[in-house]
Amino acid sequence: MPDLDVRIDEKRFGEAVILRDLTFSAQRGEFLALVGPSGVGKSTLLHLIAGLDTHFDGSVHWHGTPLHHHPQAPKSLGMMFQEPRLMPWLSALDNVRLVLSGTEAEGDRARMLLQEVGLGHALDAWPNQLSGGMQRRVALARAFAVAPRLLLMDEPFVSLDMPTGNRLRESLLELWRRDRPLVLFVTHDLREALALADRVLFMSEPPARIILDYVVPLERPRQLEGTAIAKLQEQLFAHHPDLLSGALDAPSESRDKP
Numbered sequence: 001m002p003d004l005d006v007r008i009d010e011k012r013f014g015e016a017v018i019l020r021d022l023t024f025s026a027q028r029g030e031f032l033a034l035v036g037p038s039g040v041g042k043s044t045l046l047h048l049i050a051g052l053d054t055h056f057d058g059s060v061h062w063h064g065t066p067l068h069h070h071p072q073a074p075k076s077l078g079m080m081f082q083e084p085r086l087m088p089w090l091s092a093l094d095n096v097r098l099v100l101s102g103t104e105a106e107g108d109r110a111r112m113l114l115q116e117v118g119l120g121h122a123l124d125a126w127p128n129q130l131s132g133g134m135q136r137r138v139a140l141a142r143a144f145a146v147a148p149r150l151l152l153m154d155e156p157f158v159s160l161d162m163p164t165g166n167r168l169r170e171s172l173l174e175l176w177r178r179d180r181p182l183v184l185f186v187t188h189d190l191r192e193a194l195a196l197a198d199r200v201l202f203m204s205e206p207p208a209r210i211i212l213d214y215v216v217p218l219e220r221p222r223q224l225e226g227t228a229i230a231k232l233q234e235q236l237f238a239h240h241p242d243l244l245s246g247a248l249d250a251p252s253e254s255r256d257k258p
């Protein structure tokens with residue numbers, strides 16, 4: 001039985017059908033990227049899986065039980081969004097502690113996670129004293145704080161410059177390797193997907209479904225800007241020309257802002 005089983009028969013907003021017959025399954029420990037052009041329904045899908053939106057036909061199962069009725073549901077799930085969503089009146093440390101129970105052991109865990117993401121020197125800093133990249137580090141530490149079994153990430157490193165994004169991707173992979181949650185990582189950047197994931201799920205044009213479930217044939221570590229990923233991207237588009245127009249924004253040099 002798969003750890004996660006997603007079957008979205010239909011999701012609509014009013015008359016507009018956003019997702020139809022979208023299915024996939026995954027095991028704990030896998031790193032999945034979900035790619036598709038802007039507006040296709042990636043965030044909507046994550047919201048359905050997270051239980052933030054329950055208005056759809058279909059099901060999301062975790063070990064055979066509807067995810068949100070699962071006895072460990074709150075602990076099973078972590079989320080990270082495009083914006084770091086930190087509480088401005090709380091220090092970096094307290095922003096991570098916020099999702100924990102407040103015991104001393106959990107305070108130590110929050111400290112350790114912040115150290116692991118390179119913020120050991122900034123535990124007491126306020127969010128507005130931190131750069132955008134540092135704020136995302138706090139959000140990353142917070143996402144791992146509850147030791148989630150399933151981690152949903154919605155373009156968490158978008159709009160960062162390449163070196164900052166690379167350091168965050170490296171931190172994410174280190175934490176993932178240690179805790180081995182099932183990660184579902186949404187991005188519109190195929191290179192980022194190929195750099196991070198075991199499998200890349202490509203979404204079709206609306207109403208969206210998964211049109212290709214691609215196992216990434218690369219060893220780790222991988223260089224996002226390296227030739228291996230560039231070649232793989234070329235091969236993919238050569239074998240699946242439909243992906244260019246259908247499933248992705250056209251490849252670009254870089255969408256990251258300077």
Ligand SMILES: Nc1ncnc2c1ncn2[C@@H]1O[C@H](COP(=O)(O)OP(=O)(O)OP(=O)(O)O)[C@@H](O)[C@H]1O
Nearest residue numbers: 013014018036037038039040041042043044045188
């Ligand atoms: N609450 C809502 N009410 C009505 N329409 C919505 C709502 N949320 C999203 N939509 C529409 O659903 C479609 C999918 O949106 P969604 O944000 O899931 O796409 P996305 O692939 O995540 O886009 P992006 O890459 O730009 O974040 C879009 O057409 C959007 O306008």
